Amino acid sequence: MLKRNSWLMCAITTWVVVGWLGLGVSSANAEEYLLTVIDARIASKKQSGKNWDLSFFRSKLPDAFVTVTVGNHKIRTPIVRNSLLPRWNISRKLSLKNTDKVSVVVMDRDRLSRNDLIGKTTMTLAQLKRHPSLTFGQVLSLRIKVTVLGRKIVARRPAVPTPPRRVLVTPPRPPTPRVVKQPPRRAALVPKSKEHTFCLLMIKQSLTCMKKQQEAFLKSGDPNKLKIATALNSAVK
Numbered sequence: 001m002l003k004r005n006s007w008l009m010c011a012i013t014t015w016v017v018v019g020w021l022g023l024g025v026s027s028a029n030a031e032e033y034l035l036t037v038i039d040a041r042i043a044s045k046k047q048s049g050k051n052w053d054l055s056f057f058r059s060k061l062p063d064a065f066v067t068v069t070v071g072n073h074k075i076r077t078p079i080v081r082n083s084l085l086p087r088w089n090i091s092r093k094l095s096l097k098n099t100d101k102v103s104v105v106v107m108d109r110d111r112l113s114r115n116d117l118i119g120k121t122t123m124t125l126a127q128l129k130r131h132p133s134l135t136f137g138q139v140l141s142l143r144i145k146v147t148v149l150g151r152k153i154v155a156r157r158p159a160v161p162t163p164p165r166r167v168l169v170t171p172p173r174p175p176t177p178r179v180v181k182q183p184p185r186r187a188a189l190v191p192k193s194k195e196h197t198f199c200l201l202m203i204k205q206s207l208t209c210m211k212k213q214q215e216a217f218l219k220s221g222d223p224n225k226l227k228i229a230t231a232l233n234s235a236v237k
Helices: 002-021 126-129 194-220 223-236
Strands: 031-042 064-070 073-078 089-097 101-108 116-122 133-136 138-151
Touching: 002 101, 002 138, 031 064, 064 089, 073 089, 101 138, 126 138, 194 223
Parallel strands: none
Antiparallel strands: 031 089, 031 138, 064 073, 064 101, 101 116, 133 138
16 A cells, blocks of 8 residues: 555656656647648538529529637638639648637628528637548538647747836925014104294294285285285195
């Protein structure tokens, strides 16, 4: 029992190491293939027994074209008109895996109605490589050639060291001085002296006397006095 367990552990370890080192052959690795849709042989009538084209002025043979879809890749052949033995010989290079699903659809192109389905099938790429001639639906034979071009090698670019990122340090801004608005200065009040007060009183009395004299001249009616009263009026104002 111990010998059997030790042999099993060695086998598992060897399988893990080989898979980790990439020494084994894995079907999951992508390879370059050349897919070629060569030709086909189509039945003379539809599955229902009717002719492919019902027009009286045209041939009753199909206008066949093929669409091959593998993942995101699609190959569509041109239309071969009025033929039960269409030949396309269309090739395309693709990067595929053995486990990729291959969908093949053969259609009859109709101008006045919907296209007629001649046949469709789905298989893996590994199955297509083993069976290059397919039979499905009303397709008696469809030849698709799969040519292996080699494993796709992706060249890795050497890692380029990135230069250190420069960090720009901006110096701090100096604080803006605060402007304090000062109230406007008022003129200092000069104290009135006795002489100043006496002069003001004398001026007021002189103005009062001049007003009285002006009124007397205006009442007199004398032209000369009226001129003097007018002059006094301008002086008083």
